[in-house]
Amino acid sequence: MTESTLIQAVNQALREAMRADPDVILLGEDIGVNGGVFRATEGLLKEFGEDRVMDTPLNESGIVGTAVGMALYGLKPVAEIQFLDFIYPAFDQIVSELAKLRYRSGGQFPCHVVLRAPYGGGIKGGLYHSQSTEQLFTSIPGLKVVVPSTPADAKGLLLSSIFDEDPVLFLEPKRIYRSLPGEVPEGDHRVPLGSARIAREGADVSVFAYGAMVPVAQQACQGLDAQGIHPELVDLRSLVPLDEAAVLRSVEKTGRAVIVHEAPRFCGYGAELAAILAEKALYSLKAPVVRVTGYDTPFPYALEHLYLPSVDRISRAIERTVRAA
Amino acid sequence: MTESTLIQAVNQALREAMRADPDVILLGEDIGVNGGVFRATEGLLKEFGEDRVMDTPLNESGIVGTAVGMALYGLKPVAEIQFLDFIYPAFDQIVSELAKLRYRSGGQFPCHVVLRAPYGGGIKGGLYHSQSTEQLFTSIPGLKVVVPSTPADAKGLLLSSIFDEDPVLFLEPKRIYRSLPGEVPEGDHRVPLGSARIAREGADVSVFAYGAMVPVAQQACQGLDAQGIHPELVDLRSLVPLDEAAVLRSVEKTGRAVIVHEAPRFCGYGAELAAILAEKALYSLKAPVVRVTGYDTPFPYALEHLYLPSVDRISRAIERTVRAA
């Protein structure tokens, strides 16, 4: 165990994977000489050379399309998209190719690519360096979507993603890249995809969050203890596949649910969570489900602090939910 | 009033709009000489000339990007995307530009473009000529999403979209382009965006549908009358903005909800409807919400008839919901 930041954990996972398997190839913009704009790939060019750490031209559909080709051959490409906000030129490759190759070929051409992308707000990045658009990917059958919230999970989930058989979009909460270091197991540490983590046990209400919203929700939960409210905090970790059993188990216990995400509310990922509860936990629900989310607008710059779910907003939503009839 | 097919109604709306306003410009692949692969633009090149009915090269980001530029100038471009399945090369232009220009410029650059796209299954079009991916657009703040289900609404909603101030994705249910003709008012017939239509009044359960699922759901509802089950069928018509009041009103009356769409279930548009009910109608709900949808897979070819929600599947879901405790 060593103490690492989340971004260091990402770097460690990449290094581990590349050492363990010569088929792991990295590609992306500025990942070589520059080590990535967030330094996720620091030192890797030096250790593994240009053939395995490829600086690419400025074109995301080229990056993903090339990675798809490598995966069709049997390599394990891990592509960095500099910011999730810049993934859209590759959207066609993701939706039409990456996610559909296995199915459409009757299983002849599985296509295992990992796309790493820093996402989310809180870094004063404005409209195009802050978005949280996981919901644009979670509805695409054939694609896994994973979001760590701690350094240990970042390493464990990334290693699992790289050695998975399916395409994975790996979203990195850049807001906590450096701010919340934690213990990270050495070596081949894996966290299975599709299993949620109970970040905090509680009895009064279930709070669901992922990525950078986990520590914010955690703080809100802690603050409520004093008032005798004991929320359970579930860190989803993997949005696809979703650990539905964990979600239902928690709400069956608490009877109440607060869902937190940075993305706008309307048709956000939280909608699916709420829908599952309306379908499968209706009789357990003692209070309306509540979503604490970004607003249904683009992401602002100067007023970012008012846009993102805060400890305050989450606390109030939890209180309201617990107090509801 | 004349009897028209849905595709004829689209054609009429385009013609009306172009006659009324010289700023209305059409662009897209094969829309000129060929009149569109579905003939939506039949006869328009002849009437309005090449400057206003532009056949474009094969590039959707070029189509949408050019339309954005025209709209920035003040024109009212209406772009055809040949199949919704082929819109993804333009996704960056839609997400990053079209939907954000008004907001990011402080209102200086509103950007009013209409994107028309045939969508959905039931025509044996397989993986790439059948998808229903409205949920990839409804979560994008700054974009309206409209889906007619009758010829009259096709005309009325399209005319409203063309003379709206905001970007609109106008999804045309190609499966019923020709199969269900209906009366269409002559002239400048408008149906306001954001208002649902009660396609059928009922008391026992609310069925929500849109586009080509409306007639299928309608048939299911009719079949149940004999069994003494009287569903209310709400045709949403506009997914963004959603007529939330109409949704809530219906469920407050019936206490039960069945949501129907062709798209895969997980994170589909139905999730938002269910979430709204879990948040705002929990105390009215007498039974779990049920979604009848496509499966969480890509769209099949040979087995399409088993994939799409059928009268049978919808009927059974309604029955189950009405019978639930």
Place this chain on the structure above:
Amino acid sequence: MSVQAVPATSGDSAEGLSVPVRKRLLRLMLLSRALDERGMTLQRQGRIGFYVPVEGQEGAQVGCAAALEPEDWLCPGYRETAVALTRGVPLTLLLSQLYGGRTDLCLGRQMPNHFAFRQYRFVSTSSPIGTQIPHAVGLALAARLKGEKVVAVTFFGDGATSSNDFHSGLNFAGVYKAPVIFFCQNNQWAISLPRSKQTRSETLAQKAEAYGFPGVQVDGNDVGAVYAAVKEARARATAGGGPTLIEAVTYRMGPHTTSDDPRRYRSPEELALWKSRDPVERLKEALEKEHALSEEEFDQLLEGARAEVAAAIQEVEPLPPPDPLTLFDDTLSRRTPQLEEQRAAFLAEAPVSGRKE
């Protein structure tokens, strides 16, 4: 370049192609044509749902595929039936896909002509235009990394040169000197859009200039010329010389697909002109001029091809559709909990839902 432009070479370039080889190519071209004949008819008869004809482009496809090695990777579009035939894919496998039946390797999941044959390094085809182009770059780089001396070849049309992925694929290939052949069949039309309105560039071959590698225009109806151009590009690529863009100038003699009516947008005169350049006729005439082929032998070849196709249809047509439960396979390597539940519900409801078997 106008639509009617006469391609760079004309006649039949026999360069290095012996009579027996050319006869083999002719047989493949005829096989493709025979399949087209029946494919179009089967669709009209409602026996298959859709069909994409190759007619007119057999010279380009057969010439290109014949110049490749079995280890080379192919990233095709939806019109590459003759490529698959040249590769040796059995007719029954092709027809299984057209029927979407139980023996379709793709389990009936795609429209006709969207093939995938892993065993033949013939990558799965999709409908969106151009997306296969960067895949070839990735395959080529992967193969090079593993020390394989092979190329990846991607097939696409004149329309596809406008696609985003044409740009990204060619640019990446140039930067990494990837062993790729970009094989563009300029068949003059992208559905109803003529080549002249697709781009103002004089040739499509010259687009390679933008990426710093050679572009070659070749008479696509001259199977020998195509063969030679591909051989050369392949040799350059495997020797480390990087990619080549080949523009094979040809013509789509039939409709875009069975959904299309070309009379809406092109003239009978144009069609007649190009019929006079039919690649099958040209190869036939050249062989006849050399007294290497008789009318009789030709007819035998054609009838043989037709019989092969008929036999394959007979074999494949009676097969049932895929097992309904295959709906729930292969989206991911394992089903999500939600899909598992959907499958269970499907099974529970099956008797009522009109399962076909």
Place this chain on the structure above:
Amino acid sequence: MSVQAVPATSGDSAEGLSVPVRKRLLRLMLLSRALDERGMTLQRQGRIGFYVPVEGQEGAQVGCAAALEPEDWLCPGYRETAVALTRGVPLTLLLSQLYGGRTDLCLGRQMPNHFAFRQYRFVSTSSPIGTQIPHAVGLALAARLKGEKVVAVTFFGDGATSSNDFHSGLNFAGVYKAPVIFFCQNNQWAISLPRSKQTRSETLAQKAEAYGFPGVQVDGNDVGAVYAAVKEARARATAGGGPTLIEAVTYRMGPHTTSDDPRRYRSPEELALWKSRDPVERLKEALEKEHALSEEEFDQLLEGARAEVAAAIQEVEPLPPPDPLTLFDDTLSRRTPQLEEQRAAFLAEAPVSGRKE
């Protein structure tokens, strides 16, 4: 073309540019440089959040913008501050955007340097690379349809030539002969990627070949040469001659943005070489050689520029941030029911939620 390639022209081409005009251009270049000095410092001091310097590219930007007419439309990237200055946008408006304060026309919604000035036909800037390129085509076609004799000019970098929208924009412009100028500032770097690894094409200008219209490479550090090239392209476009791609060869002397550290990827020698080609110095020396400018006058110009910037900062800095309720405006022309409700909840919770005012 290697990174150090000497541009096509060198020295200062005075073609048609009188001394007073060149002095005006010099003043604008100095204004941009003065703004850069302060912008970089303000960011380091935490007074603004981010900054994108122009330093080194003033010749290209000022030369281009000066050759245009006020009715021409501009589709900029995020590094076009000197274009805005040349256009006549007041410093206070630029600074309002950098501060994201109450007087920012964009209401503080975007990162610094992502300007929008409708009144100046300076279209709203975004971060994604290349997206503005096809907008220029649409604007140009719209203006032509309305009978306006204007051009649309879009600004982008060497990196952006790899973007999908470079391809789509140039191809559409070629097909429709749209009156567009594609103004590429090849500043040798796309963050850490050198021009040589961006594409294997020898020049960026030659990429126009793929779209059937002229591409011109010009010394971007020679303000007069840029001016002349843009004038010529503009004349051709407005006369119906179609688009031009201009590659202005220049250099980004500073970091990519305040988030970047160029020492990680480029050598001091390279920087020194390009400092010797500084466009400001070159114009200054040329004017001095003609005895049209004294050292003293130059210093006055520079100090004047600095004073202007300082005054504008003083005016703008104290202004409060935008009204929090502006969060809920302008997503659509009217709020959706859901957003209306979110606004109401925000208002209800406002006192506790840390509203700044």
